[in-house]
Amino acid sequence: MNKIRSYQNYLLKRRKNQYKAAQILVIKPTLLYICMTKHSDKSAFKMNDILPQLEQLIDQLIGKNEQLEQQIVQLKEQNGKLVDENETLQLELLEREEKQKETSTTLSSLLDKLQSAHQAS
Incomplete structure (x- = not known):
């Protein structure tokens, strides 16, 4: 009976340890998923290995976000110039x-005067 309890405790500890490692999956550029995975002792990921990867991914996302924000500013400026140009062209068209x-x-x-003069002569 003692051996059975020891074996049961061993199995419980093993199940708990199976899900300690996490694998990082980037499904979409803006979403980061951490999935718990089963592992053998040889392929175990340690949190110390995962944290630098997370930091790197976060830095990449921050960089991409800054790049997109700059692009938004440029596009807004370009849009403003195009709106002004469009208004100018519309005014020119009305004047023409x-x-x-x-x-x-x-x-x-x-033409009316010419026709009147022609009829008079």
């Missing part, structure tokens, strides 16, 4: 349409 209407009106009035 007005000039075209004025020219059309002037030509119509000259």
Whole structure:
């Protein structure tokens, strides 16, 4: 009976130790998952080995985040310039349409005068 309890305790300790190691999986660039894995004594990951990997991944994510933030600032500036350019072009178009209407009106009035002068002679 003593041997059975010793064996049961051994099995309990072994089960607890099987899940002590963690493997880092990066599924998406923004998500970090730590999955508990079974291991043999030879392939056990120690927390001291995992922490530098986590730090490196976090540094990479922070760097990527800074890069994306700079890109956002540049795109906002570019968008602002394009909006200004668009407004300028729309104003120029309205001015041209007005000039075209004025020219059309002037030509119509000259044509009417010419027709009146032609009919009078």
